[in-house]
Amino acid sequence: MLEEALERVRGEPTRLTVAGRTDTGVHARGQVASHAGSPAPARSLNGVLPRDVRVVASDPAPDGFDARRDARTRLYRYRVLARAAASPFEHGRALHWSGPLDRALLERCAALVAGSHDFTAFTPTQTDHVRFERDVVRSEWLKGGPDVLEYWIEADTFMRHMVRILVGTMLGVCAGRMDVDGFAALLTGRPREEAGDTAPPHGLCLEAVRY
Amino acid sequence: MLEEALERVRGEPTRLTVAGRTDTGVHARGQVASHAGSPAPARSLNGVLPRDVRVVASDPAPDGFDARRDARTRLYRYRVLARAAASPFEHGRALHWSGPLDRALLERCAALVAGSHDFTAFTPTQTDHVRFERDVVRSEWLKGGPDVLEYWIEADTFMRHMVRILVGTMLGVCAGRMDVDGFAALLTGRPREEAGDTAPPHGLCLEAVRY
Structure with a gap:
C-alpha cells in the first residue's frame, strides 16, 4: 500500500x-x-494513502542505508485492559482481559525473558526462521493508565508471533495454567506446544526502531 | 440509549x-x-448496550443521591495533535492542528481562565443558560504524548460549548488572531462574537466527576 x-x-x-x-x-x-x-x-x-496509514516524516538517508539491515533493535508494546467491563476507548487497541491478573507474576516472567534465549517455544512450528535465539534488551510490564498494563519488549529482531505468544503465555501463568519455573524452562528452546496461547494482534504495536 | x-x-x-x-x-x-x-x-x-458505550460500575448510592445536583466539579480534557501529519491513532480523539502553536501562549491563556469569570463569550448566543459565571478550579495545558498537547479544565459546571470555544480561542491566539490581553478581556463577559472558533467535539472528553 x-x-x-x-x-x-x-x-x-x-x-x-x-x-x-x-x-x-x-x-x-x-x-x-x-x-x-x-x-x-x-x-x-x-x-x-488511506486514512489508517500516515507518513510522519520522509527524509533522505545516508548512501546505502537499509531500514531493516541497519536496525539495531525493535521496540514493541502489548496493551492489556484488565477489568470486568470492556472500554470503547481501548477497542482494537488493547486485549480485554477479565481473568485473573497478578502483576508480580507478570513481572517475574518478564524479567526472565530479558537476555539471550532460544525462543523456539514462542514462534509457530511452521516457520521460515532458521535461528531461534534472540537478544532481548528490555522486557517489563508497566502501568499504561487506569486498568491498563503494558508489556514493553525490545530485542535485536523478533520472530513471527513472538511477542503475542510471550504475552499469551504470561497471561496463562496468571490463570494458573503454568508456574514461573515452567515459563523459565520455555526459554531454553522448548517446542511451541508447551507455550501458551497467541494473544490477539490488536493489543500489539511496533513503537520504535533504533539505529 | x-x-x-x-x-x-x-x-x-x-x-x-x-x-x-x-x-x-x-x-x-x-x-x-x-x-x-x-x-x-x-x-x-x-x-x-452498543459497543461504543460501556458501564464500568453500577453500585447503590446513598438515599437521595443525584448525580447531577450533588456533583461538585467536572473535569474535561481536550486533546490536540500538533504536527504536520495526521495520526491514525488520534483520529476521532484529538484535533489535528498543523498551524502555529506556542505552548507558552497557551499556558498564559489557561492561567487566565482559572478562577471565577463571566464566560458569556464562551457559549452560543442562543442559550438556555441564565447564569454565565463559572468557577474554574483547574486550567492548564499538559503534554499528552509525542506531539500531543492536552488542555485540562475543571469547574463547578460548564456551559454548552464552553471548553470547545475556550480551546478554539486559545488556538486563535497562537495563530495571531488575538493577543493574550484580548483573551483576558473575553473573561469579563464579552459577547460570543468576540471569541474564537468552536473547536470540534472529537478532541473533548469528560474525564471525571467529583463529589
Whole structure:
C-alpha cells in the first residue's frame, strides 16, 4: 500500500524495505522504511494513502542505508485492559482481559525473558526462521493508565508471533495454567506446544526502531 | 440509549440523571449517572448496550443521591495533535492542528481562565443558560504524548460549548488572531462574537466527576 503510494507520487515503481514485523492486525507507531532514489514529500504520500496509514516524516538517508539491515533493535508494546467491563476507548487497541491478573507474576516472567534465549517455544512450528535465539534488551510490564498494563519488549529482531505468544503465555501463568519455573524452562528452546496461547494482534504495536 | 438498556435489564422505565454535559461527538471516560430504584448489574447492561458505550460500575448510592445536583466539579480534557501529519491513532480523539502553536501562549491563556469569570463569550448566543459565571478550579495545558498537547479544565459546571470555544480561542491566539490581553478581556463577559472558533467535539472528553 505504501509502495503503491510511493509509485503514484514518485512516478516509478518503488521497492520498500521495512524495519519491523507487523502481522495483520498489529499496529505500528514508529515503523521505519527505506527505498532507493529521492524521498517523496510526506504531505504528498499522505494525500494518496488511506486514512489508517500516515507518513510522519520522509527524509533522505545516508548512501546505502537499509531500514531493516541497519536496525539495531525493535521496540514493541502489548496493551492489556484488565477489568470486568470492556472500554470503547481501548477497542482494537488493547486485549480485554477479565481473568485473573497478578502483576508480580507478570513481572517475574518478564524479567526472565530479558537476555539471550532460544525462543523456539514462542514462534509457530511452521516457520521460515532458521535461528531461534534472540537478544532481548528490555522486557517489563508497566502501568499504561487506569486498568491498563503494558508489556514493553525490545530485542535485536523478533520472530513471527513472538511477542503475542510471550504475552499469551504470561497471561496463562496468571490463570494458573503454568508456574514461573515452567515459563523459565520455555526459554531454553522448548517446542511451541508447551507455550501458551497467541494473544490477539490488536493489543500489539511496533513503537520504535533504533539505529 | 442507556435508559433503554436500563429498561430492558430492570424491566421498568428508568429515568437517568447524568452528571456531565457531552454534546454530540464528545467522549466521556468518567461519566456518572443516577436513577431511582435498585442498580442493574454492569455486566447485564453491557450485554445490551452498543459497543461504543460501556458501564464500568453500577453500585447503590446513598438515599437521595443525584448525580447531577450533588456533583461538585467536572473535569474535561481536550486533546490536540500538533504536527504536520495526521495520526491514525488520534483520529476521532484529538484535533489535528498543523498551524502555529506556542505552548507558552497557551499556558498564559489557561492561567487566565482559572478562577471565577463571566464566560458569556464562551457559549452560543442562543442559550438556555441564565447564569454565565463559572468557577474554574483547574486550567492548564499538559503534554499528552509525542506531539500531543492536552488542555485540562475543571469547574463547578460548564456551559454548552464552553471548553470547545475556550480551546478554539486559545488556538486563535497562537495563530495571531488575538493577543493574550484580548483573551483576558473575553473573561469579563464579552459577547460570543468576540471569541474564537468552536473547536470540534472529537478532541473533548469528560474525564471525571467529583463529589
